[in-house]
Amino acid sequence: MSAKKLNSKFAHLITKDDNFKKLSINFFIFTKISIIMSNSILQYSSITKKIVMALVGLFLLMFLLVHLAVNSFLIFDPSRTLFNEGAHFMATNPIIQTMQYVLFGGFILHIILGITLQIQNWMARPVRYKMEGWSHTSPFSKFMIHTGIIIFIFLTIHFINFFLVAKFGEIPSFGDTEMEDMGLLVIQVFKMPGYVAFYVIALILLAFHLHHAFQSAFQSLGMNHSKYTPFIKGLSTVVSVVIALGFILIPLVIFFSSRYQA
Amino acid sequence: MNIKLEIWRQKDAKSKGGFVTYPLDGVSEGMSFLEMMDFLNTTLIKKGDEPVAFEHDCREGICGSCSLYINGRAHGPAHETTTCELRMTKFRNGDRIVVEPWRSKAFPLIKDLIVDRSSFEKIMQAGGFISVNTGAAPEANSIPIPKNHADEAFDSAVCVGCGACVATCKNSSAMLFVSAKISQLALLPQGQVEAKTRVQNMVTKMDDLGFGNCTNTGACEAECPKGIKIANIARMNREFICAKMGAQKMSL
Numbered sequence: 001m002s003a004k005k006l007n008s009k010f011a012h013l014i015t016k017d018d019n020f021k022k023l024s025i026n027f028f029i030f031t032k033i034s035i036i037m038s039n040s041i042l043q044y045s046s047i048t049k050k051i052v053m054a055l056v057g058l059f060l061l062m063f064l065l066v067h068l069a070v071n072s073f074l075i076f077d078p079s080r081t082l083f084n085e086g087a088h089f090m091a092t093n094p095i096i097q098t099m100q101y102v103l104f105g106g107f108i109l110h111i112i113l114g115i116t117l118q119i120q121n122w123m124a125r126p127v128r129y130k131m132e133g134w135s136h137t138s139p140f141s142k143f144m145i146h147t148g149i150i151i152f153i154f155l156t157i158h159f160i161n162f163f164l165v166a167k168f169g170e171i172p173s174f175g176d177t178e179m180e181d182m183g184l185l186v187i188q189v190f191k192m193p194g195y196v197a198f199y200v201i202a203l204i205l206l207a208f209h210l211h212h213a214f215q216s217a218f219q220s221l222g223m224n225h226s227k228y229t230p231f232i233k234g235l236s237t238v239v240s241v242v243i244a245l246g247f248i249l250i251p252l253v254i255f256f257s258s259r260y261q262a
Numbered sequence: 263m264n265i266k267l268e269i270w271r272q273k274d275a276k277s278k279g280g281f282v283t284y285p286l287d288g289v290s291e292g293m294s295f296l297e298m299m300d301f302l303n304t305t306l307i308k309k310g311d312e313p314v315a316f317e318h319d320c321r322e323g324i325c326g327s328c329s330l331y332i333n334g335r336a337h338g339p340a341h342e343t344t345t346c347e348l349r350m351t352k353f354r355n356g357d358r359i360v361v362e363p364w365r366s367k368a369f370p371l372i373k374d375l376i377v378d379r380s381s382f383e384k385i386m387q388a389g390g391f392i393s394v395n396t397g398a399a400p401e402a403n404s405i406p407i408p409k410n411h412a413d414e415a416f417d418s419a420v421c422v423g424c425g426a427c428v429a430t431c432k433n434s435s436a437m438l439f440v441s442a443k444i445s446q447l448a449l450l451p452q453g454q455v456e457a458k459t460r461v462q463n464m465v466t467k468m469d470d471l472g473f474g475n476c477t478n479t480g481a482c483e484a485e486c487p488k489g490i491k492i493a494n495i496a497r498m499n500r501e502f503i504c505a506k507m508g509a510q511k512m513s514l
């Protein structure tokens with residue numbers, strides 16, 4: 001399926017589907033609540049903001065792990081049964097459905113706080129140096145806003161292509177079951193070279209973000225210890241590489257393997 | 263040796279500043295960086311020019327008066343060294359050396375390379391003290407202090423308040439300075455009485471003065487001339503969380 005076809009599918013959803021309206025209203029209200037929450041958090045001190053940022057960030061990390069686990073079903077079982085069952089569970093389980101809103105709110109909070117902190121940081125140095133800072137620190141830590149914004153763009157496109165299509169698209173059912181064939185949609189998208197390339201690049205940047213973020217969250221929460229901090233820093237590298245590599249391998253395998261047919 | 267200096271010159275806070283290039287011949291390797299600056303100023307005075315204004319006092323790395331952002335690094339290229347202790351052996355014949363003042367909204371420029379660092383004093387006045395009557399020195403063993411606490415408190419207390427952490431941080435954050443001052447008192451029994459209000463007041467003051475937030479990049483600990491560690495920042499965050507959790511009124 002081409003990107004154009006995907007988009008036309010999406011356009012049709014907006015106009016016709018009643019469910020879509022309902023969900024947009026839900027998300028609109030939720031966005032509003034998150035923004036009001038962020039607004040009061042913006043009055044808080046720098047440390048409180050960072051603590052909220054860290055807690056939300058770690059929560060987002062949990063989501064990434066669950067997401068990766070479900071995606072990997074597609075690799076373990078090319079017949080798509082396992083993946084479709086996983087997707088069906090995620091789409092119907094009431095706890096997961098509730099968490100979906102918490103997750104959405106978490107992203108908004110993380111993004112609003114990240115941008116606010118960054119703007120305050122830029123304002124704290126109105127005149128810049130001619131010779132910019134050079135010091136032995138993690139290079140990734142200096143580009144959190146840049147990697148973050150690219151992740152955000154990726155998430156938006158990803159959300160449109162999968163989440164909205166899954167909720168409102170006419171996805172054929174899987175064999176004789178009542179489950180939708182989500183696996184087929186994923187395979188169709190991952191047979192598009194442009195999308196795969198974009199996906200891989202975005203996930204490499206996610207790895208950069210997480211490489212600094214995971215261990216940074218511990219420091220923000222006041223956890224720094226001569227015995228454990230070196231371990232947490234190592235774990236941060238492992239977590240970022242495993243998550244990014246895991247997510248990257250799935251489209252690559254689907255793209256190059258003839259076992260997956262769109 | 264011969265060097266080429268590019269120095270930020272600015273008449274006063276209101277004037278527009280800019281870089282001026284000064285070729286300087288006959289610099290000896292044995293000079294400290296500040297002696298080289300004195301040498302430059304002598305040649306400027308001889309020519310009838312205005313000497314470059316920069317701050318210094320003890321010239322032995324204990325007062326924290328000297329500053330200077332040299333070739334992109336606070337206190338220049340040497341590790342754990344203040345500008346006054348920096349030697350010209352760190353530079354080569356023909357080097358171009360860019361000298362800039364600390365850049366931060368909370369450190370407004372006064373003249374040339376001198377900035378106003380009284381923001382640090384304001385943070386200290388907000389809570390960086392203990393309110394006890396000073397009298398004769400107490401008997402040393404009357405207050406037992408674990409050795410590792412005494413050591414850690416001392417490691418934090420060596421902060422000279424030069425502002426290199428703010429200057430080098432990409433966010434102009436003062437967290438390393440503030441956390442060193444808070445840690446030094448939080449680790450000792452004498453500091454306990456005011457521990458809860460101290461951390462809240464100092465952090466509030468720090469935010470109000472326009473310093474940036476901490477992204478945990480660690481640039482401050484890499485450039486601190488006294489080797490203060492960001493473990494202090496984590497301790498401050500812990501102190502802050504505990505103080506806020508136990509506070510009477512909700513103010514986050």
Ligand code: HEM
Binds near residue numbers: 118151
């Ligand atoms: C799944 C996606 C994401 C995860 C798991 C994640 C996780 C984290 C974590 C754990 C931190 C460390 C917090 C701390 O230092 O205390 C962090 C920092 C940050 N994140 Fe994200 N993040 C994600 C997406 C984003 C997005 C979309 C943005 C967009 C603006 C963003 C912007 C930032 C910024 C600017 C920081 C640094 C804040 C600072 O210390 O000044 N992140 N992230």
Ligand code: FES
Binds near residue numbers: 318320326346422
């Ligand atoms: S002049 Fe006193 S520390 Fe450099």
